[in-house]
Amino acid sequence: MADTALDRRSPHPMYHQLKHRLVEMIEEDGLRAGDLLPGEHRLCEMFGVSRTVVRQALAQLEHEGVVSRVRGKGTFVAPQKVSETLVHTLGGLHEEMAARGVSVTSRVLRQRVEPAPDEVADPLGVAPGDPVVVIERLRFVGGEPWSLSTTWMPEETGAAALDVDLTEGSLYAVLAAHGIHAVRGVRSAEATVADPEKAKLLDVAVGGPLLVLRSVSYGADERPVECFVAYHRGDRSRFEFQLSAEDPSTAQLRHTAVHGLA
Structure with a gap:
């Protein structure tokens, strides 16, 4: 120039x-x-x-x-960040990026039945130690490490995904094929930093910024479908919110519910 x-x-x-x-x-x-x-x-x-x-x-x-x-x-x-609307929708990373024509692949780290941790039992409506299905994946967008997500599901729900190849497929699509659909949920987003394990997996510096997305979703019968926590690279993604005017009392209730998950 x-x-x-x-x-x-x-x-x-x-x-x-x-x-x-x-x-x-x-x-x-x-x-x-x-x-x-x-x-x-x-x-x-x-x-x-x-x-x-x-x-x-x-x-x-x-x-x-x-x-x-x-x-x-x-x-x-700077590397350009990709806006994600995952905070206010029930879609997943695979659906979000596929809609933009971007490939999403996963390295599956865990895909098995485990005892429910204390912090997972209550959101899933089970007792601590009860069997739940856990799926932990390192997600890649365009071939680059993007997020580390762990999903827990009640054993009856998660059984549909135990023997499925999720390296290129969508967990939500697998559940939908078995008639399992989430109709509502609560999600929260917060900031944290990468510990040595997450830094290595996500290819970021120890102490580097991460965005944490936590979620619990429910089916039409109000039974929990899944809960998850996903750590997104702070240098590659940002969460985008759509805002609208509403009744202040409703906004306060949602604000309280979101922070209750953190």
Whole structure:
């Protein structure tokens, strides 16, 4: 991209103009995640602005996840995150990405009957130690580690998925084929950091950001269908919420229910 000054007569602040110009530069030059951007001094020369303006623009781009700045090394194009609507829908990762034409595969780490842990027993409506089906999967999106999910189901429900190959298929599709459908549920999202085990599986640094999705879903008979916890890479995904105006008392009830799961 040729060196060019910004429009000082524009009603838009200089840093705002520069931010958009840098996005154009990334797109036009075909820069990819990890590519180094010109340094602050060079950007000042290219666009005829002060270092303060450059830093404001870069700070905005970093906040929006377009770039990442590393002290002493420079500013790099950041991996682009994929918005997921899993928080407010009953769909799964497979369904969400398949709708976008993106491949989802899984490495199945556990797929068996185990005694129900204490934290799982109550959501599933069973006693601690009762047999439940557990399916733990490392999920890949476009061939890249994306999330680590563990799903627990009552034994009667989960039996349908015990002997099924889930490396490329959807668990929800398997359950649906046996007439098992979730009609409502409660999900929560929170932030955490990667411990050594999760860091190794997800190919992130120990202490790196993770987004945790927890869920309990129910069938039409109000019996629990499944509960799960999924750790998503914080540098690859973000959860997207759709908001609407509603009765404040209803909103408060849902707020309380969500936090009760955390």
